[in-house]
Amino acid sequence: MSETGISDADRFLALLKPIERDLETYCRRLIWEPQEAPDALQNAVMRAFAAFNRYHEGASFRAWMFKILTHEAFALNRKHARIARHEFQLEPEELARLPYMGEPERDSSQPLSPETLNGVLEPALAAGLKTLTDTERAVLLLRAIGDLRYREIGESLAIPLGSVMGNLSRARQKMRAYITRAERRTQLLKENGI
Amino acid sequence: MRCDEVQSLHDPYLDSELDARTALEIERHLKACPECARLFAEEQELEARLKAGLNHGTRTAELWEQIEGEVIHPKPEILPQGRTKQAQSTKAQMTKTPLSGGVFRALSHLVFGFVSGLGFRISDLDATRSRFRSDAPAWAGLAAVWVVILALDLTARGPETRVMREREVPSASEMRFAWKQKQLLMADLAFLFEPAPADKPAPPAPQSNRHTDNLNT
Numbered sequence: 001m002s003e004t005g006i007s008d009a010d011r012f013l014a015l016l017k018p019i020e021r022d023l024e025t026y027c028r029r030l031i032w033e034p035q036e037a038p039d040a041l042q043n044a045v046m047r048a049f050a051a052f053n054r055y056h057e058g059a060s061f062r063a064w065m066f067k068i069l070t071h072e073a074f075a076l077n078r079k080h081a082r083i084a085r086h087e088f089q090l091e092p093e094e095l096a097r098l099p100y101m102g103e104p105e106r107d108s109s110q111p112l113s114p115e116t117l118n119g120v121l122e123p124a125l126a127a128g129l130k131t132l133t134d135t136e137r138a139v140l141l142l143r144a145i146g147d148l149r150y151r152e153i154g155e156s157l158a159i160p161l162g163s164v165m166g167n168l169s170r171a172r173q174k175m176r177a178y179i180t181r182a183e184r185r186t187q188l189l190k191e192n193g194i
Numbered sequence: 195m196r197c198d199e200v201q202s203l204h205d206p207y208l209d210s211e212l213d214a215r216t217a218l219e220i221e222r223h224l225k226a227c228p229e230c231a232r233l234f235a236e237e238q239e240l241e242a243r244l245k246a247g248l249n250h251g252t253r254t255a256e257l258w259e260q261i262e263g264e265v266i267h268p269k270p271e272i273l274p275q276g277r278t279k280q281a282q283s284t285k286a287q288m289t290k291t292p293l294s295g296g297v298f299r300a301l302s303h304l305v306f307g308f309v310s311g312l313g314f315r316i317s318d319l320d321a322t323r324s325r326f327r328s329d330a331p332a333w334a335g336l337a338a339v340w341v342v343i344l345a346l347d348l349t350a351r352g353p354e355t356r357v358m359r360e361r362e363v364p365s366a367s368e369m370r371f372a373w374k375q376k377q378l379l380m381a382d383l384a385f386l387f388e389p390a391p392a393d394k395p396a397p398p399a400p401q402s403n404r405h406t407d408n409l410n411t
Contacts, residue, residue: 009265009266013265016262016265021251021253022249024251024252024253024258025248025249025251025252028251029248038254038257041257041261042264045261045264046265046268049265049268122250125244125247125248141248143209144248144249145248145249149211150206150211165205165206168205169205172205172241176240176241176244179240179243179244179247
């Protein structure tokens, strides 16, 4: 209990609440088995609360929490020993030669709505994430969802700054290629009245 | 700065990770180079769409209510493989074994050797045997040592082991083990206290080799 009478649990939850949605989105994108995301989140939060006495005011609670969640997700991914479908590095032009995957079947008589366009993008993102290595995916998501600085990403993953920039660049190139192909295909379908 | 240098820094520039001096140089280059400016604009738009797509998610209210509830009222710590600390400690205690037969026997020999060595010489077996037969306190002392050993073994099992505490009667295997240990100890005692073997009769004289004798004649 602090001097102001607020319990550690209350202080912890006050810091946790604003980032809960981001933590859950990050976890669901990072973990291989979607059904294990709740377990990863729960374990990460409990570990963070158990170590809350080591967190000092002024430090980034967001970065600290994302770091703990990353380690928890990595542990679960390692448990399943999943390897990215394309663990070797793919260049964007090689990606273009791959058959497109993940586009859902749709009723061709209906025009594409904005919601449907977003729905087309989501499978492309999911498919693209699966082609990234664990480190590339974590770096990309920590930047895009966690909004962490490069230095914070490096501390979370225990990799140097140069590796952060290299992994981020490769991940973005692969993901942008997937998005561009998905949107181009959607545009072609729309133009042809499909 | 050259175009290739500027384009290689588009990620950290768009992420605002560059130092002020380098960022200023890139801005000046973009104002002067339409091609680089166009590439930077395309990258920025793609990155915005990628970020928006990756951030598309919701907060599951039921999940966070459960997690927050556990923070306020924590349950026993969940260890890997779904076991709790209490379950793990119980399991560890359940696998706790009593003194092994070898340790038990070694202790028995140690105690017996200590008692036997108290003023008893192995060469003086007759005196030792007669002294033990007539020395009731010595037997009582030995029995007391036995009781102490058994008591130590029973207390080593611990009251926290719920499974062992629930068993009022020792199992058949435990009874057989204890009986065997007792037999071994009694055999050791009997070996020292058994009566001295009687004088052995003189070996029979070797018989004449009639066959040989017949051949030599």
